[in-house]
Amino acid sequence: MFHKKIIKNIDYGCLCPICLNYFDQRDNSLLTFDHNPPKSLGGKDDVLTCETCNNVAGHKIDKELLTALKEIEINGFKANTKFRKRIKNDSTKNETVTADFTIGKNNEIVMNLIKQDSNPVAYDNFIKSKSMSYSNPMFFTDEPFYSGWTTGYKFTIEKEQKSDERLSSICLLKIAYLIAYQKLGHIFLFNQNLDKVREQIKFPEREIIKNPFWIHFDFPDECLGLNLITIPKELKCFLIIFDLETKAGKY
């Protein structure tokens, strides 16, 4: 998830943008170059943080955001995704059957039932629960061999939520904070209003900022990066816009 490079030329030392600890040349081994946003989410630009912040704050919350985005993709049956789910219908009673779903690039869905991971009785009952339905072939004139009868299975998919929404939003906060630091440099770190943000990133489990929020909106590309909102005065803030990319899509 992260990579290290030998860091040369830190003649004057450097500050970790998250904990604000100072490191001089002798402390090279305590510093880490990492992608921001995380590499697993399509990030390319490097940012230098200390190893502790990278491990404690970084990886734990990066993983949460990746899991949250994967869940959005799975629950939305997004193209180019693969996932395993538990499914059930009336025939399986309170038991479930395990199925692997593959969503192709044109949104075609392939479902494979996994016998060894399913309740054996529920599995057999599910197979037998195939239903036939009839649609008037007159309405399907494009399909010359269509008899009107189709077979299918009706079932529901068990929804499970593994990701922690709050930790995911702290990861978004960390990405935005580090982008602002990358653009503005060390001067950005001396803004005392950001102490709380740093504290929150350092201790993601504590509730330092109540309900951190973010907007999922397709802003034009020219807005990417750091934006300063100055009017109205009450909404004065930094607005940081960035893309995230997973194997299945862009956000």
Ligand SMILES: [Zn+2]
């Ligand atoms: Zn640090």
